């Protein structure tokens with residue numbers, strides 16, 4: 001008997017008046033897998049993410065996370081089940097140190113489990129281990145407000161990992177980064193997902209980042225899932241190429 005997927009989505013649908021933002025979308029995601037959700041502006045990616053983490057209730061369909069039916073549950077409940085999310089705009093406490101930011105996230109996670117005694121600094125050793133893992137060990141004592149943008153994105157990943165997610169939703173994790181940093185961050189995400197058997201669903205506009213890092217790719221267009229498969233299969237899919245070319249977005253189909 002094969003294990004149930006970490007995330008199982010079926011018939012997911014959301015309408016805004018006359019616009020169907022997400023139309024009958026279905027897919028699976030396994031633990032340890034990196035799945036990219038791509039598509040032109042307005043394709044429905046953010047709406048999908050918002051339904052997966054409980055910010056929006058779907059109009060139709062089912063979402064099962066680790067076997068639990070989560071469609072329509074509030075965000076806090078879904079977070080408790082083990083869904084973490086990073087956002088396009090990094091959210092850190094600027095005046096606190098890098099380590100204190102992670103200690104606070106660890107404290108918050110412990111509070112979620114109802115086992116919090118003491119203060120955030122009780123989590124210092126754990127925070128430092130997490131910061132080492134994302135390559136921020138040497139910056140642990142610096143104020144978060146002075147970090148370079150690439151390091152803020154690493155801190156964001158550490159904050160998301162502090163709640164030990166089973167499923168991590170990442171909104172354009174590498175947006176705004178220089179190309180070299182982008183590659184390094186996505187490698188780190190891939191490593192983290194595989195070694196910690198965390199399922200990662202990410203959106204990304206840069207198709208090179210997608211094709212290099214994702215295990216599988218799905219493509220949305222006007223709310224519909226138009227393609228899903230390996231990076232190589234999706235890259236050469238004529239409908240995907242047409243959608244991207246039609247929107248003035250291109251990638252090297254044969255590269």
Ligand SMILES: Nc1ncnc2c1ncn2[C@@H]1O[C@H](COP(=O)(O)OP(=O)(O)OP(=O)(O)O)[C@@H](O)[C@H]1O
Nearest residue numbers: 016019020021039040041042043044045046047048
């Ligand atoms: N709150 C809302 N009210 C009305 N329409 C909305 C709302 N949110 C999204 N939409 C519409 O739903 C569709 C999907 O939008 P969504 O933001 O999910 O796309 P996206 O793929 O995330 O786009 P982007 O890449 O630009 O972030 C679009 O047509 C958008 O205009």
